[in-house]
Amino acid sequence: MSETPAELLRTTVRHDGARPFLTFYDDATGERVELSTTTFDNWVAKTAGFLTGGLSAEPGERVALRLPAHWQALAWAAACWSAGVCVVLGDEDDVEVAVVGPDGVAAAADAAGSAPEVVGLALRPLGGRFTEPLPPGVTDYAVEVPGYPDRFAPLAPPDDAEPALERAGVVHTLGGLADHARQRAEQLGAGPGGRLLVATDDLGTALVDALLVPLVVGGSAVLVRHEDPAGRSARTATERVTATAAA
Template identity: 50%
Template sequence: MNATDRTPADLLGSALAADPGRPLVTFYDDATGERVELSVATFANWVAKTANYLQGDLAAEPGDRLALLLPAHWQTAVWLVACSSVGVVAEVGGDPAAADLVVSGPDSLDAARACSGERVALALRPLGGRFPQSPAGFADYAVEVPGQGDRFAPFVPVDPGAPALAVGGEELTGAGIGERALADAAAAGLPPAPRVLSGLGYDTWRGLSLGLYAPLAAGGSVVLCRHQDRLDGDALAAREATEKVTFTVPRS
């Protein structure tokens, strides 16, 4: 992490400037067989489009609170960094009734309807596919976002010292995310520019840090595995070899 890097959006900007073509997030769903790999440039493009949608169409402002009801997924990672880009507080697993807006996967739509603000739904289908029919009361992310701009500039500069993330009963600032993620990378013994494999959920700081923020802060990448428990030891070892993993996050 450079001395000027502070927020997750800053970290992504530095990664984009350094090597836009390298892999950043590789996602597996071992329940469906899906594999998606996003380079730094592709991930940054998704973040820019999502941030433009969040700031423009959804009229979100710095300090607004977004209930993020999504599993560990590449699109969840996009939303987390997009929130940081706009200054919106991402509340992972937050209460929709208390949030300004909600972003939900297909399994939490009933709970998400408690939000009186804007509601966005993600089908979480392969390649970011849309719902066959958009859920009533929700905008379909896969319909709304592709047409958004490829570059993003916040209407209001984001304060790195303002709240940015709430998870597991604690709240972190944008700067705090980057600082703590870098400390986690050192404490875990991540090698330089690590290729990290994580099967942890995104409902804890440890899962978020080792499954996104720490690899990003350390100049590396993540292989994010949903439903990893369906792999036996041989299959996991084969994936580690194929993906050139240099650090595997322990499950416990």
């Protein structure tokens, strides 16, 4: 059997939970957030608990992530994979849960019938909640998720043949994601323990390059949204980047 993302994350936490795993920058706002492997895993566990306990998502169901490249979006994807739930990128309607950022809340509320559950992410620093009331039918993720445990264990480990990521009609299985990430790591020259700079606003790219590639090489990532190219050289040196996945 192939390894799943959840198994890779567990291995990474056991190996060195304190080391930096994901560093997120938004050059449009000046935000910088650094998450250790354990901290990222805690967010994943809480989100998986919310997904299965609060939203009643079950293995094999589909969750639409209508989000930009953001550290919370990566945590959501890893949570879905921990629970055996398929991540759908794009505006697909046939989903059980739709997760939207602040720019998508109004549209999601207007089309609330297209998904039984709609979750809004404010995408504020430190995972802050929305500052204004949300429309009826939209749940504030930051309000709900803190109460869930820092550890998540599914009733049965997801099978590696389960659908895990659907994008533009292409479906990857849980095991296939790990295999795809290893191929991508070779393309990028990301060796064992590598630290990868990923400058992108596209969530699909970030899921592979900033989450899955670091997991398969036992490394870490610096994810940059709204990158100011003039600052790349300094950031590469400061963050001790060893490989780059950016235009």
